Amino acid sequence: MTVSTVSIDSAFFLQAFSELAAIGRDPSGQGYQRLAWSEAEREAHRWFRDRAQQLGLTVWSDAAGNSFADLESQAHRPALAIGSHLDTVPYGGAYDGGYGVVGALATAEAIQRSGLKLARPLRICAFTDEEGPRFGTGLLGSKAVAGTLDMELVRRAQDRQGTTLKEAMARFDLDLEDLPSAAQTQPNFWGYIELHIEQGPRLEQRHIRTAAVTAITGIRQVSLHFVGKTNHAGTTPKPDRRNALRAAAETIARFSPWVDGQEELVANPGQITVHPNAANVVPGDVRLDWDVRSPDPIRLNTAVQHLMAVAEDVSRPFHITVESQIFHDVPPCPMHRDWVEAVQTAADRLQFSCDRLVSWAGHDAGVLGRVMPAAMIFIPSRAGVSHAPEEYSTDEAMLDGVQLLAQTAADLLTQEEKS
Ligand SMILES: [Zn+2]
Known part of the structure; x- marks a missing residue:
């Protein structure tokens, strides 16, 4: 195999990153408000397409509002995305x-400048x-391309102001009913590599510059509905109290330590709705929502089943019934073994x-x-903070990641076609 080396233009990357960073800042100076289908997010897409066009890339978009830019070569073959x-x-x-996204632009710039012959x-x-x-x-845009979008869900989708997704898309001349057509381009994708901040503390703590992701966690969100009996907080005799909140609390207290003892598993009791939610009323109706994650499908199944069993166990003595419902389910996704190796080889x-x-x-x-x-x-995130204004990675760390992406992409793009 011939070894092709590419080197990114640091100034190009940093300049482009600062241009994007000017779009969609919250007026208070506290972070960004580039929510999907907002003016700011669409402006970011326009900026991206303009920037890509300046590089001479072929710019296009699809029915889901995704933006793309192709560095053309051997157009009959599917693209490395x-x-x-x-x-x-x-x-x-x-x-x-x-x-x-900016790292990908800088990668395209580097590969174009390298003059490498791309397969x-x-x-x-x-x-x-x-x-x-x-x-x-x-994950709407990528699901549309993958052809795994739940159209029932997107048809029902609306924001807190009552604007439907259909209306929000129509403002940008897109028709929600056209979303499935975005999957038509899928055969034209060879595969996909994503460069991202870690959003956690592991790389920073271990003083490691980059990471190849081995798997993306599965996520299962479970709603536990505890039904007891609403009654007076003072006059109800102790043996007759069917306090649904107490059963929910016991579930958290019993299940959480079990999770702490498991490998490759996290579980978060994140939301609780108590009815009627008053100090002087024994609550008869409680919903407790959990987010359970594991990269291993078997561990994920076992954990969710165990959670439901614990909820029933702890509820029985209080004469409370429990109904469990999975309301969000994303299976774990292992990354492609050869491509994980390709990242490692480039890093070496x-x-x-x-x-x-x-x-x-x-x-x-x-x-x-x-x-x-x-x-x-992945590259290190300072203090592991993300989804917050304090999210930060150094320029040096960002440039490392871009250089690694560019090298990995160059290696894969110059690979001889297997016959
Ligand atoms: Zn992200």
Whole structure:
């Protein structure tokens, strides 16, 4: 195999990153408001397409509002896709998503300048609505490309102001009913590599410059509905109290230590709704929502079943019934083994330390990785903070990641076609 070396233009990357960082800042100065289908997010997409056009890339977009830019070569072959998303959570940071898109632009610039003979096109992707807080439709853009979008869910989607997703898309001349057509381009994707900040503390703590992600966690969200009997807090005799909140609390107290003793598993009791929610009333109706994550499908199943069993066990003595419902389910997605190796090989060549990490956050790569080879590169996040204005990675760390992406992409793009 011939070894091709590329080197990124640091000034190009930093300049482009600062241009994107000017779009969608919250007026208070506290982070970003580039929510999906906002003016700011669409402006970021326009900026991306303009920037890519200046590089001479072929710019296009699809029915999901995703933006793409192709560095053409051997157009009959499917493209190596690289990129991330341009939307943020409310009061989000400048790095989550945007870093990967700008890093992909700098990679295309480096590969174009290198004059390497490419065996296939390189495609930069800027996906729509990865985060999903506005409409509850996270990973919308990549799901549309993967053909795994739940159209029932997106038809029902509306934000807190009552604006439907259909209306929000129509403002930008897109028709919600056209979303499935975005999957038509999928055969034209060879695979996908996403560059991203870690959003956790592991790389910083271990003083490691980069990571190849081995798997993206599965996420299962479970709602436990405890039904007891609403009654007077003072006059109800102790043996007759059917306090649903007490059963919910016992569930948290019993299940959480079990999770602490498990490998590759996290579980978060994150939301509780108590009815009627008054100090002088024995609550007869409580909903407790959990978020359970594991990169291992068997561990994930076992944990969710155990959670439901614990809830029933602790409820029985209080004469409380429990109904469990899974309301969000994303299966774990292993990254492609050969591509994880490709990232490692490139890191070795660059003499960058490179860890192997599971991603405990969801990503577009976890959606596309179900229908095509996928890989991810992580760089350190300061203090592991993300989805907050304090989100930060140094320029040096960002440039490391871009250089690693460029080298990995160059290696894969110059690979001889297997006959
Ligand atoms: Zn992200």
